[in-house]
Amino acid sequence: MKDGTIRTAKCRVYQVVSLAVSAALPPPSQALPLLPLTLLPTWREESRRRVDPPLSKPTRKTAKTRELNVVVTQAQSVLQQSVFPTAAMTTLLLLLPLLLQLAAQGAATTCPPPGLVKIESLSCAGSGCPPGTAFGYISNDGQALTVAFSKFYASTDELLAARRHSCVVRVKLSYPEEFFVSVGTVTTSGYMQLDAGTVATIQTWYYFSGLPGTARFVRNFTGEVEEHFKVTDKFLTLIYSSCGVSRDLILGLEARLTPGPGYPSEGNGFVGSGSVDCYFNQVWNLVWGKC
Secondary structure: OOOOOOOOOOOEOOOOOOOOOOOOOOOOOOOOOOOOOOOOOOHHHHOOOOOOOOOOOOOOOOHHHHHHHHHHHHHHHHHHHOOOHHHHHHHHHHHHHHHHHHHHHHHHOOOOOOOOOEEEEEEEEOOOOOOOOEEEEEOOOOOEEEEEEOOOOEEOOOOHHHHEEEEEEEEEEEOOOOEEEEEEEEEEEEEEEEOOOOEEEEEEEEEEOOOOOOEEEEEEEEOOEEEEEEEEEEOOOOOOOOOOOOOOEEEEEEEEEEOOOOOOOOOOEEEEOOEOOOOEEEEEEEEEEEO
């Protein structure tokens, strides 16, 4: 790129891989400490990343959660009052299958049932996404919202305005009214080519229409670099939708280039499409809770 030109990005396949987390019980031969049992099926355990529950919309305990609390209390009482540790341990081991079953049933109700989360409408506006150049789809489990851009880029090879492009996407989601939603992380993938000292800044944000607060993340890349990239960013501040009221989810994206030393003969850069179908992609991880 020393001559100030930008080479065409080669498209590459990216796949989003879902991670499954499993937990194993200790062997019966090991003693279990008398610690508070934490098998309660709260929505915190269901999120892909650990997040705090909403302050303004605390969740109500489900019937399964209350039933599990009773069983846990009884198990702790048996352990504390028993004179014979072996008998207490046997009782606890007999109760564990029931506890795990109730926990699984309670946790299963934290997310909407598969297939019930849908995109009713999606629209975009901004210099980086002319009408008709962005589309979205959602996974069957309702936990991954993908937005793809066909014209999103930033470049130093054009006019000054081309160094910075942005896009705002408005998504209207349909899901059962007893749930609320937030966004835990966003995974961005594309292609970049930066001369030494050139800086590419990618900023993402989201909020819900009619509600206060915006969650935001800013990531910088410094050249010299040429690669297809894929990064996942976690929002430090979480914004939640309302219970019982439909709110549009507003997603924001901006790419900005700062030329490096020697510009324009050197210090050039480009950031934009880079997947197999030449789209700039973002996958928003949705985190659900029960009202």
